[in-house]
Amino acid sequence: MFQHVLARSVSSVAAVCCLFPGSVWAQTAQPAQAAQSQAELREELQKLRAEFDSIRDTYGARLAALEARLAQQPGEPAPAPGVAPVPAMPAVPETPAPPAAPAAAGQAAQAPAPATAVPAGAAGAGGPQGTLPVYGNASAMSKIFNPDIAVIGNFTGAVGTNDVEPRPALQLDEAELSFQAVVDPYARADFFLAATPDGLDVEEGFLTFSSLPGGLLMKVGKLKAQFGKANTLHSHAMPWVDQPLVVKNLLGGDEGFNDAGISVSKLIPNSFLFLEATGEIYQGQNELFTSHERSNLAYVGRLRGYRDVSEAANLDVGTSIAYGHNAVGEDFTTRVIGVDATVRYRPLRRAIYRRFIGRTELMWSRQGQEAGDINTFGMYASGEYQFARRWFAGARYDWSERAYDSSLRDQGPSALITYWPSEFSQIRGQYRRTSYAEGSTANELLFQFLFSIGAHGAHTF
């Protein structure tokens, strides 16, 4: 391409040059008409000069533009200095640069990012450098409205013995795909698909209306119920390899309580603390509840209070209730009440090296059965301390009765250590000793590799 253009420009320059000797010869051959033809010739010469200059300028500019484009090709070396003089034609994108992020679209229309060449500045350490990318070409446009996509792999393993709930020695526990984007000026959408050994499941998929009147925040879709803390966390955001026993025993299994529903939450304004009330209605068909007919809905309510104790420490408390019909029959219901408390400490000056999170959740379940109501209780308490930039140590204690029989009780401690090679991967080991109601005791070492590719997700709080 480059060579072709060069060849064309050379041939036209040659053609223009050939005209000059001809004109000069004509001038000497006919001296009689000298005065008149000299003026004509001069005029012609001027014209040719101008033509030549314009051709030269055109090709010069095209060459410069091509060189600028070549320089922007990834992996290509920059053109050697001094090969060709580059006229005053910087690598300006042909169209105004689009917004820095799709989210900022509204603003960018008024203030496009200035297309400045990057000065040499601070070089080194392998960081990327160069000129601004040329936005606005076809391939970039096709991506611009795509949602943020990420995949999080959760690979787990287990050694030791467990007769009651054996985990496979090695498995890709979950590959979570997330798709997140703004839908329109009124809402955003978030999808989390979980590919597990059992198949592909929509873990969550919901629409969030962020600008409703009255300060309401509404979510519709398949949601993790806002019951307590552990139930709302995706498996990769938990500080443990496994779910606490109380979530399994009283909140319906490993996956916790997620269902199709509508969630509305509201900030309750006051000058003392952050207070948020959430009300949710679910279809009532999940691991905890069973919907025998359409009107058998499940309800969840939550009140959460939060207050900064200092700039480094804060306290987060909540109480939750869940109510719905259970699997025993249409006339039987289950009600779970939970209380949770979290303390966090993270000194701002050392925020990337030190933090502590202590958390406990207590749950009381009342399950209606043929023989009468079964009242059970379960809890966990957990702590996690970051002692170096990449290292976390943690512990958890579980104690829980089983929702269907208060005489069956599981309990046991865990100790954890987590290493973060970077923000995008984690390696975790968990020693777990569980005394099951069946009378057997499991001694296990669980380990986990978490890794994330794609869009940079926000950190859970």
Add this chain to the structure above:
Amino acid sequence: MKRIFFIAAGLVAVLSIAAPRAEAALNIIATTSDLAALVTEVGGDKVTVEALARGYQDPHFVEAKPSFVLKLNKADLLVAVGRELEIGWLPPLITQSRNAKIQPGADGYFDASLTARILEIPSGQITRAMGDVHPLGNPHYWLDPENGRLIVKALQAKLAQKDPANASYYAQRAADFDRRLGEAQQRWKATFAPYKGIKVVTYHRSWANFADAFGIEVIGYVEPKPGIPPTPQHTLDVIQAMRAQQVKLIIVEPYFDLKTPNSIASQTGAKVLVLPPSVGGIPQASDYLKLFETQISMLVDAIKSTGAK
């Protein structure tokens, strides 16, 4: 049981209708103290402004605290650094703010980077093998006074649009800032002139714009890659490069561990300078101009003490 839920829902509805807000000064939330300082320069006493991150805090790793949700809930304008600096914490806060005015793309969402000069915008393929790179360029752009000038100009237009009654007040304050900044820039350039071209090592890539503005040459970083903690091999490489190029200064942001910089310093005879990259990073750096004033004087003192030049 159902009745309890409906009563609760009714109660929430009543609360939501109550408490109408009084129209007062523009309530502005900035993500960092630097942007808050620039807003103050333009807005003066006609606006209230508050920063979410503190000046001595790593702005990449702020926690999305619910107390920030309350602040954003009442904001008329959100001023963000952008360029994905706040990507780990700001998006969920905006979603939970229940405030239509400050949603990205709305009128009250102001990305300061859109008018600033941005360095180190990657061209070509980037991967996370390069560390935690910012695909939209170096977000520490407020450390060039010229960018402060550009941001103030854009802020003035935004404030005038949100609050036309005080437009002339904002214009006058912006012009005044522009003048004071111009004078200060000449002073800083003069003070730093003898040290122009000085070579330094910095911890993180926070100083690209600063180095560009004042003629400092950054020859390497304590971090092997952005966001990746120091490794022994890289530390050795840095020590060798510093010895070879006679580098006597290591600039560290106040939120990084000093262990590796100190050990590099002891091997090379260099000095470790903890330099605040943001307004409020240390008490003296209390506004945008004083930030540069403090940085320049700390730098000059440090360079003098190393005996270089």
